[in-house]
Amino acid sequence: GAVVSQHPSRVICKSGTSVKIECRSLDFQATTMFWYRQFPKQSLMLMATSNEGSKATYEQGVEKDKFLINHASLTLSTLTVTSAHPEDSSFYICSARDWRESSEQYFGPGTRLTVT
């Protein structure tokens, strides 16, 4: 299957700082990318959907000014957690799909964020 990578795999940052997570599709053009968050022992929660070159669409309850998403190219999307707090500590996972209606959606390996 197609490959989606994330960087970094884990990051520790201090409260009040910002952290950027990258998501790349390595062997296909990702017209749409998604960002999910997963807390321990819970399921994945969709945060936002982004189409290349467009503003992201955020799910209800997700602060768009806190979680900045950029999808500037067909192979790269970034999630920036601004002014991070300990409650933002979570497993952040991106996924990507191409333009086809029946396209599979492939997930990255996830990024473990710990805010101290």
Next chain:
Amino acid sequence: DAKTTQPPSMDCAEGRAANLPCNHSTISGNEYVYWYRQIHSQGPQYIIHGLKNNETNEMASLIITEDRKSSTLILPHATLRDTAVYYCIVRVNSGGSNYKLTFGKGTLLTVNP
């Protein structure tokens, strides 16, 4: 909320077939059924998806009932490495050509030696 219902857990003996059920009684005619699995602390792994017809690939088979209200994922010869949480998801049209996958709680499949 997720549009699917799955048992919270199942056990399977190594080497036997694992049959994971999923109910999606409110599925619409143009909504796909996707299956993913997640091993602890990893990103979900795509398994298979289908619309109406049964599907098979190198990992699994997907059997969709004729009324499309339920489906079954079949792992023909389960191994210990198949132990994971399996998610059955109905892909929802979120506007225009956009779609999104909403994860439920899934089924924890434990393959026993």
